[in-house]
Amino acid sequence: MLKNLLRCLVAALGLVLLVPAQAQEDVSQIRQELNELRDLYEQRISDLEKKLEAAVETNAVSQSAAATETQGGRSVRNNSFNPSIGIILNGQAKEFSERAAPEMTGFAVGEEGERGTGGLGLDHTEINFSASIDDKFYGSLTYALVEEGGAIVTEVEEAYVKTLPGAEVAGDLQMTFGKALWSLGYLNEQHAHTDDFVDRPLPYQVYLNGSFNDDGIEISKVLDTELYNEIGVGLFRGSDFPFGTPDGQGIGAHSLFWRVGGDAGVNGTWRFGAYKVDGETGGRATEEGAITFIGDTDLTAYDIRYTYAPTGNESSQELTLTAEHFSRSEVGTYESTVTGETFGPSAYDADTSGYYVAAVYKWMPQARIGVRYAKMKNVDLTGDLDNTAVDGQGFNPSQRTVMLDWTNSEYSRIRLQVGEEERSQGNNDQQVILQYIMSFGAHGAHNY
Amino acid sequence: MIKNILAILCGIAFSMSTAHAKPFVFACEPEWEFIAKEIGGDQIRTVSATHGLQNPHFIRVKPSLMSKIKKADLLICSGADLEVGWLPLLLRNGNKSIQAGQIGHLLVSDYVDNIEIPEVLDRSMGDIHPGGNPHIHLDPEIISKTASMVASRLSLIDPENRQIYVKNLDSFESNWRSAMARWKTAGESLAGKRVVVHHKSFSYLLNFLEIETLTSLEDKAGIPPSARHLSEIVTLIEGSSAIAIIRTPFDPKSAGDWVSDKTGIPVVTLPFTVGGSPEATDLYKVYDASIQLLLQ
Numbered sequence: 251m252l253k254n255l256l257r258c259l260v261a262a263l264g265l266v267l268l269v270p271a272q273a274q275e276d277v278s279q280i281r282q283e284l285n286e287l288r289d290l291y292e293q294r295i296s297d298l299e300k301k302l303e304a305a306v307e308t309n310a311v312s313q314s315a316a317a318t319e320t321q322g323g324r325s326v327r328n329n330s331f332n333p334s335i336g337i338i339l340n341g342q343a344k345e346f347s348e349r350a351a352p353e354m355t356g357f358a359v360g361e362e363g364e365r366g367t368g369g370l371g372l373d374h375t376e377i378n379f380s381a382s383i384d385d386k387f388y389g390s391l392t393y394a395l396v397e398e399g400g401a402i403v404t405e406v407e408e409a410y411v412k413t414l415p416g417a418e419v420a421g422d423l424q425m426t427f428g429k430a431l432w433s434l435g436y437l438n439e440q441h442a443h444t445d446d447f448v449d450r451p452l453p454y455q456v457y458l459n460g461s462f463n464d465d466g467i468e469i470s471k472v473l474d475t476e477l478y479n480e481i482g483v484g485l486f487r488g489s490d491f492p493f494g495t496p497d498g499q500g501i502g503a504h505s506l507f508w509r510v511g512g513d514a515g516v517n518g519t520w521r522f523g524a525y526k527v528d529g530e531t532g533g534r535a536t537e538e539g540a541i542t543f544i545g546d547t548d549l550t551a552y553d554i555r556y557t558y559a560p561t562g563n564e565s566s567q568e569l570t571l572t573a574e575h576f577s578r579s580e581v582g583t584y585e586s587t588v589t590g591e592t593f594g595p596s597a598y599d600a601d602t603s604g605y606y607v608a609a610v611y612k613w614m615p616q617a618r619i620g621v622r623y624a625k626m627k628n629v630d631l632t633g634d635l636d637n638t639a640v641d642g643q644g645f646n647p648s649q650r651t652v653m654l655d656w657t658n659s660e661y662s663r664i665r666l667q668v669g670e671e672e673r674s675q676g677n678n679d680q681q682v683i684l685q686y687i688m689s690f691g692a693h694g695a696h697n698y
Numbered sequence: 699m700i701k702n703i704l705a706i707l708c709g710i711a712f713s714m715s716t717a718h719a720k721p722f723v724f725a726c727e728p729e730w731e732f733i734a735k736e737i738g739g740d741q742i743r744t745v746s747a748t749h750g751l752q753n754p755h756f757i758r759v760k761p762s763l764m765s766k767i768k769k770a771d772l773l774i775c776s777g778a779d780l781e782v783g784w785l786p787l788l789l790r791n792g793n794k795s796i797q798a799g800q801i802g803h804l805l806v807s808d809y810v811d812n813i814e815i816p817e818v819l820d821r822s823m824g825d826i827h828p829g830g831n832p833h834i835h836l837d838p839e840i841i842s843k844t845a846s847m848v849a850s851r852l853s854l855i856d857p858e859n860r861q862i863y864v865k866n867l868d869s870f871e872s873n874w875r876s877a878m879a880r881w882k883t884a885g886e887s888l889a890g891k892r893v894v895v896h897h898k899s900f901s902y903l904l905n906f907l908e909i910e911t912l913t914s915l916e917d918k919a920g921i922p923p924s925a926r927h928l929s930e931i932v933t934l935i936e937g938s939s940a941i942a943i944i945r946t947p948f949d950p951k952s953a954g955d956w957v958s959d960k961t962g963i964p965v966v967t968l969p970f971t972v973g974g975s976p977e978a979t980d981l982y983k984v985y986d987a988s989i990q991l992l993l994q
Contacts, residue, residue, distance in 0.1 A: 385797070388790055415794045424791070472768055472791070478761035511761025516749065519760040557758070562749055563948050565756035615922060615950060659921050660756075660783075 333381030334692030356628025362460030453604035459491035494534030503529025545582010596634035726775035750973025777805030778829030837902035
């Protein structure tokens with residue numbers, strides 16, 4: 251046993267002693283092979299480097315060359331069509347069970363907040379021009395032709411300049427100035443032709459007269475986070491709903507907003523936003539100029555949106571859920587010149603609110619169905635304003651809507667909408683609206 | 699105490715400014731992300747705006763893309779208006795280095811010859827692309843050309859790792875060339891055969907394999923086929939010999955299934971791009987699987 255072990259040890263020792271001699275030979279051989287390999291490799295690398303240099307030379311070496319080279323061999327088609335021009339045609343046939351347009355209880359509303367009359371008619375016809383002005387600025391102009399009281403009125407919906415990344419504004423900020431659909435709730439930033447329903451939900455009609463597109467400037471920053479995180483501030487003239495008649499000096503209104511969003515799984519997205527805009531109202535004319543508010547207006551909005559496309563293709567199937575909440579706090583005076591309902595400047599200090607929730611489901615590429623519910627919450631007033639147009643009188647307006655639309659291509663859509671609106675007590679307005687929205691020319695990307 | 703804090707702060711500031719951040723490649727489609735990974739390897743980070751089951755022509759600019767485009771050093775997209783519905787908006791919210799004319803801006807169609815450039819531009823013909831067919835990644839020659847463009851762009855963006863990019867390009871080149879030879883041989887028996895396509899998504903691949911396109915189910919690009927057009931196709935197929943109706947994973951199924959029912963010609967869903975089917979995990983396998991499926 252011991253002998254065996256000893257023999258084993260000797261054998262092992264012998265092996266150990268033998269190996270170095272063998273290894274010595276191997277090492278030199280390996281070293282030689284390695285050297286050959288290295289020579290070969292170095293040759294290869296330098297060949298490749300030469301190849302790359304040649305490629306880079308023809309492609310784009312120096313920065314100056316790169317500027318022309320990176321445009322490739324073909325003409326850049328976007329520039330040959332400068333500016334982009336897009337036209338939106340939009341018309342409706344409306345039928346209402348209530349002949350006379352009912353008033354909105356507890357709120358004095360503007361032109362876009364009125365229900366309007368039925369029958370056939372054009373809605374907004376939009377004309378948009380947009381282009382990169384140069385490497386630093388992007389400009390966009392959107393006109394709307396609207397029929398108001400038998401005459402065609404031209405409205406400037408947007409006329410703004412936005413800084414491009416090339417402007418390198420300090421702190422990586424983005425600036426938008428001019429007249430734009432500002433960041434205030436989800437729908438406000440969208441052009442009405444992209445809406446999922448014919449009309450805007452009640453809070454937009456009441457508080458924003460459709461949309462807030464005052465003259466002003468907005469500065470925002472996308473934070474360097476994994477989630478999409480944007481904060482911004484705005485300074486405005488204070489001439490558009492929810493404000494009006496600015497004193498013409500300094501800033502009439504300011505805003506503050508924060509938006510955050512991200513993915514919900516591979517094929518879903520979500521976003522949330524909080525917005526605040528407040529300012530002085532020198533005189534906001536409503537109800538065709540008959541009711542005027544003067545004072546301080548403070549509007550707060552929250553929006554939340556979720557989209558889900560089962561295969562990732564919004565174009566074939568998609569569900570979108572949107573909800574927005576608005577609250578308005580006002581301190582000032584209301585005055586009315588409505589015949590038979592006049593009241594002098596009377597003190598007003600109240601908070602009202604409104605919200606809507608909407609779900610739209612595209613079950614096949616060309617067809618969608620949507621439902622929406624909206625409700626306003628007004629305030630019952632006492633004193634001078636008791637029983638006036640701005641008094642809640644114990645009734646809150648609401649809106650229930652269902653729509654069905656058919657989209658032939660990304661450029662044409664026909665929509666049928668039925669709804670029930672109760673703007674005032676006992677006024678149960680049944681509505682049927684048929685609408686077409688068609689576009690031609692350039693068709694810019696829509697916001698997320 | 700204050701000194702210590704200062705020292706730490708200095709340290710942090712210094713390490714932040716000198717840290718060599720890996721180039722971040724924002725690819726519009728998975729095939730370009732694949733090429734970026736082949737060339738950049740571990741030296742870069744990548745993201746693709748779309749996945750293999752998405753039709754890259756129609757996606758919405760989502761919040762997560764808005765945050766990613768801000769950080770991109772190199773943008774690689776098909777171009778030729780494929781991304782026209784969403785890329786311009788993203789670019790306006792991106793950073794300076796990926797704008798048109800910069801090293802970080804690579805629209806592959808700007809450098810290759812697209813086929814099927816329409817002679818008449820009118821939307822009554824459907825959603826046509828004035829720049830020609832943008833589904834260029836199914837042309838293996840274009841892939842090889844793109845790989846070298848990506849290598850030179852990455853080398854310019856990140857010169858320190860230039861040798862690695864060159865080396866990776868070289869090995870990709872030789873692998874891709876041998877794969878091309880393999881596909882040519884494998885697809886030999888397909889030459890001269892005819893197929894019906896749903897949308898002109900595969901024109902480049904069909905050209906490479908010398909397969910003829912009998913017709914497309916879509917009468918007008920981007921507009922679902924009409925019943926009348928489909929019955930005309932049935933007649934057309936009956937009078938000729940098509941081996942299959944081919945479609946992408948994201949084309950609607952009903953039209954192809956209906957025609958297949960009437961004519962007995964099989965519908966074949968090809969992966970189209972990386973991630974287009976469970977086995978299509980890279981671009982080699984997209985070509986492999988497509989040829990296999992066409993041979994069956």
